Amino acid sequence: MKLLNLAARVSCAFSSRNSQQTRTVQKVKDNQSRDVVTELDMRLHRISERFVAERLPGCRLLSEEGGHEALDTGEIWEGEWLIVDPLDGSNNHALAMPNYGYMAAHLRDGRLDGAVIVVPEHNQYIVLEAGQSLYSQPLPLAGSSEHGTVYYAYPPKQDKQARQARGALQDLIDAESAGMYRYGSACAGLYQLLCGRHMAFIGHGIRVWDAIAFLPVLASRQIPVKYAITGRSITVVAGTKAGFLEGAEQILKAEQGLALHTFRNDSLRADAQ
Amino acid sequence: MARALIVGGGAIGRGFVPWLLDAFELDILDASPDLVNGISSRGGFLSFMSDGERLLEKWVRPHRIATTFDALEPLQYDIAFISVGPRNTTRLPAGIEKLRCPIFSLENDPITVDWIKQSYGLNAVYFGVPDVITSSTASPDNLARDPYAIHTENGVLYLQRPPELDLSLERLLPDVHWLPVERLNQEWDAKLYIHNTPHCIAAYLGHMAGCTYLHEALAKPAIQRAVDGVIDELLCALKMVTPYDHHFIESYAIKEVRRFSNRLLFDPVSRVAREPLRKLHPSGRLMGALRLLLSTGVNPTYLMAGIAAALCYADKNDRDYVQLSELEEFGIPAFLKYHLGLDEQSIESEFVARHYADAVRFLRREIV
Numbered sequence: 001m002k003l004l005n006l007a008a009r010v011s012c013a014f015s016s017r018n019s020q021q022t023r024t025v026q027k028v029k030d031n032q033s034r035d036v037v038t039e040l041d042m043r044l045h046r047i048s049e050r051f052v053a054e055r056l057p058g059c060r061l062l063s064e065e066g067g068h069e070a071l072d073t074g075e076i077w078e079g080e081w082l083i084v085d086p087l088d089g090s091n092n093h094a095l096a097m098p099n100y101g102y103m104a105a106h107l108r109d110g111r112l113d114g115a116v117i118v119v120p121e122h123n124q125y126i127v128l129e130a131g132q133s134l135y136s137q138p139l140p141l142a143g144s145s146e147h148g149t150v151y152y153a154y155p156p157k158q159d160k161q162a163r164q165a166r167g168a169l170q171d172l173i174d175a176e177s178a179g180m181y182r183y184g185s186a187c188a189g190l191y192q193l194l195c196g197r198h199m200a201f202i203g204h205g206i207r208v209w210d211a212i213a214f215l216p217v218l219a220s221r222q223i224p225v226k227y228a229i230t231g232r233s234i235t236v237v238a239g240t241k242a243g244f245l246e247g248a249e250q251i252l253k254a255e256q257g258l259a260l261h262t263f264r265n266d267s268l269r270a271d272a273q
Numbered sequence: 274m275a276r277a278l279i280v281g282g283g284a285i286g287r288g289f290v291p292w293l294l295d296a297f298e299l300d301i302l303d304a305s306p307d308l309v310n311g312i313s314s315r316g317g318f319l320s321f322m323s324d325g326e327r328l329l330e331k332w333v334r335p336h337r338i339a340t341t342f343d344a345l346e347p348l349q350y351d352i353a354f355i356s357v358g359p360r361n362t363t364r365l366p367a368g369i370e371k372l373r374c375p376i377f378s379l380e381n382d383p384i385t386v387d388w389i390k391q392s393y394g395l396n397a398v399y400f401g402v403p404d405v406i407t408s409s410t411a412s413p414d415n416l417a418r419d420p421y422a423i424h425t426e427n428g429v430l431y432l433q434r435p436p437e438l439d440l441s442l443e444r445l446l447p448d449v450h451w452l453p454v455e456r457l458n459q460e461w462d463a464k465l466y467i468h469n470t471p472h473c474i475a476a477y478l479g480h481m482a483g484c485t486y487l488h489e490a491l492a493k494p495a496i497q498r499a500v501d502g503v504i505d506e507l508l509c510a511l512k513m514v515t516p517y518d519h520h521f522i523e524s525y526a527i528k529e530v531r532r533f534s535n536r537l538l539f540d541p542v543s544r545v546a547r548e549p550l551r552k553l554h555p556s557g558r559l560m561g562a563l564r565l566l567l568s569t570g571v572n573p574t575y576l577m578a579g580i581a582a583a584l585c586y587a588d589k590n591d592r593d594y595v596q597l598s599e600l601e602e603f604g605i606p607a608f609l610k611y612h613l614g615l616d617e618q619s620i621e622s623e624f625v626a627r628h629y630a631d632a633v634r635f636l637r638r639e640i641v
Contacts, residue, residue, distance in 0.1 A: 001595055008602035015607035015617055123611050134595065136611040 001134060003106065006051045007116045007125040010102045011136075013043055014120040023094050038094050041065055044086035044102055052082050059106075064209050071208060071232045077110040077268065085209040089185030101187035103213035110268050115213040119191050128216055141196050148199030150177045150239070151189030153206050162205055165255035169202060172247050190214040193238060194221060200239025202248055208234045215263050226260035228252075229268060235260065274298045275445050278350045278372070280365065281357035282308055282338070284544065285379050288407040288423040290354055291333045292322060293430055296445040297352075300345050301338040304357075304366070309340050311421055318421035321411060323537035328424075342368020350374040351442055354401070359385050359551065360592075363392045370394055375435050375442075377401040381469065382557075383461060399433040402460050404468070406532050408540040424538050433457050459517075466511060466565070467526050469558040471503045474579030475533055476545035477586055481640045484542055491534040495639045500530065502575030507562060510569040543590070549583040550593045550612050555621065559583055560613065563621050573624075580625060581632035582640075584608075605629050 022040035045065040052061045059080040062070055070076040076083070082104055087093060089100030098121055106114035106129075114129040127134045150173045154166055173180045177199055181189065186203055190211065193201045203211045211234055218225050218238050225238040226249060235258060237248045252258040275297045279286045282303035291299060303309055312318050317334035339345050348371050355362065356379045370393040378385045379401045389398045405428020415422040434451040443451065452460065472487075478499055479490025490496050504526045512519050553559050559580050566573040584600055586593075600608050605626040606617035615622045 004595060004599050005602055008599040008607075011607040011611050012602060012604045015604065015610055123614050125611055136596075137614065 001127055001129050001132070002055055003104075003114050003116050003129045004127050004134060005055055006048070006104060007118055007127050007136075009047045009051060010044060010116070010118045011120070011125055013040070013047055014102070014118060023096060025094050036090050036094050037065065038087065038090050040093060041087040041090050045084070048082065048084045048086060048104060056080065056082065056106075062209070064207070068232055076107065079109065081107040083107060083209050083212055085187070085207075085213075088187035088210060092184045097184075099183050099185040099188035101185065101191065103187050103209065103211075105209075105213040105215075107268075112212070112216045112265055112268065115216055117187065117191070117213055117217065119188065122191070124191070126217055128220060133217070133220055139195055147176075147178050149179050149181050149197070150200045150202065150244075151181045151183075151186075151193065151198045152202045152204065153182060153186045153189060153210070154202075154204040155206060158205060161256045165251055165258075166204060168251045168255055169204065169248060172244070172251060173202075176241075176244050176247065186210040187214075190218070190238075193223065194218065196240075198239070199241055200244050200248075201236065203234060203236040204252075205230075205233045205235055207232055210234070211236045214238075216265055219263055219265055225263035227263055228258050228260050230258075275351045275442070276300070276336075276349060278302065278345070278348075278353040278374075280353065280355045280369070281361075282312075283356060283358070284407040284409040284423070284425075285403050285405070286354065286356035287318070287333075287421075288320060288409070288425040289403055289405050289428060290356070290379070290430070291320060292331065292425070293446060293448050298336045299333070300350070301335045302340070302342065302345060302366070303338070304340060306340055308421065309338050312338050315419065315421070318423070319411070319415060319419040321415060321422065321424045321537075323424065323426045323535055326537075328537050341366055342371065348372055351439070351445075353377070354379055355385075355389065356380065356403075358548075360548065362388050365389075365393070373397075375399060375438075377432055379403050379430075383458070397435065399435055400454070400457060400461075401433065402431040402457060402464055404429045404431060404460070404464055406472070406535065406538060406540060408538050409544045410539060410541055412537075412539045424540075426532060426535055426538060431457055431460050462515065463517065463522065463525060465558055466507050466562055467504065467522065468529050469552075470507060470562045470576070470579070471500045471529065472533055473545055473549075473552050473558060474503050474576075474582065475500050476542045477549070477579060477582035478636070478640050479542040480546055480586055480588065481582055481636060486538075487540040487542055487545055488534055488536045488538065490542060491530070493640075497530075499575050499578055499640070500533070503579055504530065506566055506571050506573055506576055509571045510565050513569045514565065543588055546583075546586055546588070546591075548592055549586045550596065553580070553583055553613055555613055555615055560615070560621050563624065567620055567624060577625070577628050578632045578635055581629055582636055584629070585633065585636070 024039045025036045027037045045063050052059050061082050063084040084104045093100045102118040104116040117126040123137055125136045190201055192198050227236045237245050249260050277294050277297035278300045280302045282301045317332050320331045320333050322329045351374055353374055353376045359380045359382050362385045376398045383400045386398050386400050407425040411422035411424050431450045431452050433454050475490050478496045484490040609615040609622045610617050
C-alpha cells in the first residue's frame with residue numbers, strides 16, 4: 001500500500017508537539033477572513049510534494065496551496081494526479097477549535113484510484129488503494145437515524161441561482177431532517193457521515209479538493225453519492241436516505257440546472273464540465 | 274449423548290479443547306474449507322499432548338465438521354466454545370445467533386464476551402481462560418503422519434460458572450475448573466501478565482533471532498535472560514498491587530518459563546507473535562504491563578526491549594505487517610496514537626518514545 005506512507009507522514013505532522021506554532025496564520029486568501037493558511041497547511045502541502053516526488057514518479061500534484069489551473073483546462077482528467085487539501089478546516093485549527101483534516105485523492109486518467117484521509121482528533125486515517133481499504137481505528141458506527149442531521153457546506157460567494165438553490169436546500173433540510181450542521185470542515189462533516197452521525201452531506205459548489213477524496217470511501221461503505229464537477233467546483237450529495245437525496249437533486253436541477261451523476265468510480269472525466 | 278460445538282478449529286479449538294470433551298459428540302465449525310475438507314476426508318485428526326517428557330496421542334473424530342452453520346443444523350448443543358481469535362469474534366458466520374446453549378469465549382480477552390453478546394443478540398455468553406500452551410501445528414514427524422496434526426500441553430481450562438449451571442454438564446466436564454467471575458478475573462490477571470506478556474515477548478525476540486519455534490528461541494541464552502528479566506519486573510509489580518501469595522506467583526512464573534521452553538510443543542513463533550497491534554493495546558499484555566510497571570515504580574528495562582521487539586516485528590504474512598512497516602514514517606508518538614489510541618502525552622507513549630531507539634540498539638546487540 002503505497003499511499004499508507006503518505007498517511008504516515010501526514011499523521012506524524014499532525015502529531016508533532018509544537019501545535020501552537022503550527023497554528024500561526026501565514027496568509028489570508030482572496031481577502032476572505034475565513035480562508036486562512038496556517039503553518040500546518042504549508043507543512044502538509046510540502047509533505048505531499050515530497051511524497052509525490054519520492055513515491056509516485058510521473059504523478060503530478062494539485063494542491064489547494066499550489067496551482068489549480070489543471071482543473072480549469074481539464075488537464076486533470078489525463079494521466080496521474082494527486083489532488084490534495086492539506087488542511088481542510090484551517091480556520092478551526094488556527095483558532096484551536098476541533099474539526100479539521102487532510103484529504104488526498106489519487107486520480108489516474110480521470111478515475112479515482114485511491115485516497116488518503118487523516119482526521120487527527122479521531123486518531124483515524126483511511127487509506128484506499130486498489131480496491132483495498134485500511135482504517136487505523138474501527139469506525140465508531142453510530143447507526144444513523146432516518147431523521148438525522150445534515151452537514152451542509154457552501155462557499156461564501158454564490159451567484160443568484162446558487163443562492164436560490166441554497167434557500168430551497170435549507171428548507172428541505174429543515175423539513176426532512178433533525179437540523180443543519182456547518183462547522184467549517186467538509187472533511188470532518190464527511191467523516192461524521194461515514195460514522196453515521198449525519199444522515200446526509202451536501203457540498204454545494206465547494207472546491208473539488210474539499211470532497212473528492214471521500215467519494216470512493218463513501219462508495220466503499222455503500223453510502224450512495226451523487227456529484228457534479230464544474231471547473232474547480234464540486235457539488236456532492238451523499239447519504240443514506242434516498243428520498244432526501246432525490247429532493248436535493250431535484251432542487252439543484254430546478255434552480256441551477258445542475259445534473260448530478262451517480263458516483264460509480266468509473267472515469268469522472270465524462271461527467272466533468 | 275451430550276453434544277458440544279467448537280467454533281474455530283485453530284490451536285485452542287482443535288488442539289486443546291477436544292481433550293476435555295470425551296463425553297460429548299463433537300462438532301467443529303471452521304472458516305477454512307481446506308481444513309474442513311481435509312479433516313472430513315480423513316475422518317478426524319491426530320492430537321498430541323505433552324505430559325512431562327511423554328507425548329500422548331489421541332485420534333479426534335468429530336461427529337461433523339463444516340464451514341457454515343447450515344451444515345450443522347439442527348443447532349442443538351449442550352455447550353459451545355468460541356476460539357476464532359479476538360478480532361474475528363464480531364465476524365462469526367450467520368447462524369451463531371441461533372445457539373441456545375451456554376457459549377464460552379476462549380479468546381484471551383473478557384471484552385470478547387460483550388462483543389459476542391452485542392453482535393449476535395446472545396445472552397448466555399461467558400468467559401473462559403485456557404491456561405495452556407497449544408501449538409497451531411505439530412512436529413515434522415507427526416505432520417508427515419497427518420497434515421492436520423497438532424500439539425498441546427496438558428493445561429487447565431477455567432470457565433466462568435453460569436448462574437444456572439446444569440449439574441449434568443458439570444459432571445461431563447470433570448477436568449474443567451468452574452469459577453465465579455471475580456475469581457476468573459484473578460486467573461485472567463495472572464495469565465495476562467505472568468503468562469501472556471513474557472510468552473509473546475519470547476516470540477518477538479525469537480523472530481528477531483530467526484527462530485521458527487518458541488523452544489528454539491528459549492534455548493538462546495540472551496533470549497532466556499530477557500524473558501527472565503521481564504518476569505522479574507512483572508513479579509515485582511504484581512507483588513505490590515495484587516493480593517496473590519508471593520510464593521504462589523513466583524512458582525507460577527517458574528512454571529511458565531518451563532512451559533514456554535517445552536521442546537515437545539513445536540509452537541511456531543509466528544503464532545505466538547501474530548497481530549502485534551492487538552498485543553500492544555493499552556489494556557493488553559504489553560502496554561498494560563508497561564503502565565503497571567511504571568505505576569508501581571518498577572523500571573521496565575526488559576519489558577521495554579520486548580515492546581520494541583513487538584514494534585519491530587516484520588512478518589510479511591502477518592495482518593499488522595503493513596502498518597508496522599511504516600513505523601519509521603509515523604514516528605513512535607503518532608504510531609501509538611493512531612493505532613492504539615494512546616495520547617502522545619500519556620505516560621506509556623512518552624516512555625516508549627524516549628526509550629525505543631536505545632531498546633532497538635540493545636536488541637541488535639544482544640539478540641539479532
